[in-house]
Amino acid sequence: MPPLVVIPWPAGAGGCRTSNNCVRPQVLRAGRRVATIFMVALISVAVAAAWQRGSAHEVSSRCPHQKLAGSHALKELCTSLLAANAAAGVSPTASLFVDVGAAYASESLLAHAFGHPVLALECRKEEYDTLLRTRPPRGFAGLSNITLRHSCASDTVGLAMLYRAGDSSSLVKSAVVGGAQGEKALKERHKTERVRLETLDNITSVEALRHLGVDRVGFIKIDTQGAEEAILRGASATVVRDRPSILYEDTFTPYGPRRGGGLAAHATGTHFRCNCPSTSEHDQEPRDGKSTWGNCFCLPST
Helix, strand or coil, X not given: CCCXXXXXXXXXXXXXXXXXXXXXXXXXXXXXHHHHHHHHXXXXXXXXXXXXXXXXXXXXXXXXXXXXXXCHHHHHHHHHHHHHHHHHCCCHHHEEEEEECCCXXXXXXXXHHHCCCEEEECCCHHHHHHHHHCCCCCCCCCCCCEEEECCEECCCCEEEEEECECECCEXXXXXXXXXXXXXXXXXXXXXXXXXXXXXXXXXXXXXXXXXXXCCEEEEEEECCCCCXXXXXXXXXXXXXHHCCXXXXXXXXXXXXXXXXXXXXXXXXXXXXXXXXXXXXXXXXXCCCCCCCCCEEEEEECC
């Protein structure tokens, strides 16, 4: 907008010498009032826009990720990270973020932007290769402080079958074959993939953490299409020892352990406050065998 130029009315000019080529003072004053109202309106709009930009900047600076604005999952993770870090009272650089089901890299990159060292696990060989070789925002190439493992977390060590369904692949056959992710499974050329199983207790042992240069596990995110309960069982020692905050998908968890029940059952002696979906469809055992989408965010209670 060009600067506003104000031309003062000459002192002592009480009228016009001729009526053909000058404007009377009262007419000019009325024009100035209109101009003032117009400028106030423009300034109000500009201030409102600036406030909105400032609010967006504040959110993006607290949640440092370039694609945050368009992703509900990243907004939810960011809110959870902010709450977890505030509750822990320690620097993110001192606590490990464990991403079980790293998939498209975005959650790990968000935690990395917060300052957390990251341990990312990815089952699918194709996704693991992409994460390993591709630079952000689709992978981890060129980044320090991110450790990537090609394995699936569970409650046992060994080999298992992964049922492929794109980003909804699962160790749980019923979650893919004939389930809610059946359409994705049909698009797969190879329907299954043999994968390696590990427990979080093994890969986040005290010795393993020392090798990674961190003191504790501060946050665990799990998105594995129904294998969450087995993963929590295999992480029970880590959960009791470090009392990390946990964000996990509750969608395909069996009815009984839902809404934080699975975590409570496997974290003996450790208490958590869980915020989980509370819709009627999620609270009740579904009649049609389908589930509603939702995550549980659990903070260790004092």
